[in-house]
Amino acid sequence: MKSIKSTSDSLPGRRRFLRNVLFGAFSASLASARNLLGEVKQSYRQKKGHMYYRRLGRTNLWISEISLGGSPLPAMPILYQAIERGVNYIDSSHNYENGNCERKIGQVLKEFGRDNVYVGTKFHLRGNWSEESIINTVNGSLKRLDADYMDVCLIHGAADEKHLTDERVVGAFEKLKKQGKYRFRGLSCHSNHHKVVKEAVECGYYDMIQLAFNVSDIQDTKEDGEVYDDYLGQSGLRRLLALAKSKDVGVNAMKIFKFGGKKQNLEKYKIGETTIYQAMLKWVLENKNLTAAVIEMLTWEQLEEDLGVIGEPLSEMERRNLFRYVAENSDDYCHMCGECQANCPSRVKTTDILRYLAYYENYGKTGVAKNAYSRLKKAQTVSSCQDCGECERVCPYGVSIRKRIREAHKLLSC
């Protein structure tokens, strides 16, 4: 791996000053955190400046508990502001913003210094993928990042647990590792968590996992106690997080706001100054088995809203309000378990289609949703649905799948 050239001499005065103050102090604190492992064991997070940092499992990277998702990244001034306020991990993929996400991160790395911002980026296993195609994709990412290495190299949306130890995947990872192209291995997972996450932890080959984790699985009880009833059985996702923790595999949460989406008018769920998004974020950050919430901050308002929760615990009133929100908005919510898709005799990609529909409806990501849908073959869409109802029979949540995939087709195929 080449040595990293300092860029501090080319930084504008104020930014260089901020960088030195912020990262000088932070690097020193990390050194002491690493030297005091006993202290680290007792404390799952460390505060520096306004931000809290948590250890990303065995990677030993201390990353900001609010980290940035890159699909898409905000405009550069907002992005710089987020970094200046302590965000130090950015999640990307080779295809986010048609590669522009990685180009923007490349600018950030130059502006703030390669060692001060961590980047995780991903490759897909799509179509006729091979060891060579993975290596080419990773090299393409590094070119756009204008960097010699990435901190974490991830499989994007691993859905088949067998892929994790497939010789093409392992072969590519091993070659790239020898060339110093990445530091740690990981994967993101959108569905089939119970098999993929379990295998990722148990096979011992992966250092971190990024998975969907949000309030959709909580339910109220008569006593206002919090219970979990996800598709894995009660608290199944939580058990997976605990398993990962026990093997020192870092876990980042994504799709925090998936349930509600940023586009809905949810003013009525505000408690005092706390918006429902802030409550959702606080709820996720309560989980000590998670390292960071990877979220998008596209506007100045969102930046303030999201960074405003740092260090703020979820109050009991806010928790009860989350129960109310979940109860009132859970109809036809897909938990992405993958059961319907696995059992469809016509091989309709129901789970994928419902995810694209969520991009469209909840996040307002019209282009992303339509592009993803257009990549499906006609035979994988509602066009080959025989109306047998098997998907709805196996769905643990009673989602009106046939109706929803018809709606998706109407919205996403035009």
Ligand code: SF4
């Ligand atoms: S109703 Fe359609 S989508 Fe559902 S299982 Fe049958 S063929 Fe597949």
Ligand code: SF4
């Ligand atoms: S629609 Fe139901 S069965 Fe299909 S992925 Fe979603 S929750 Fe699972």
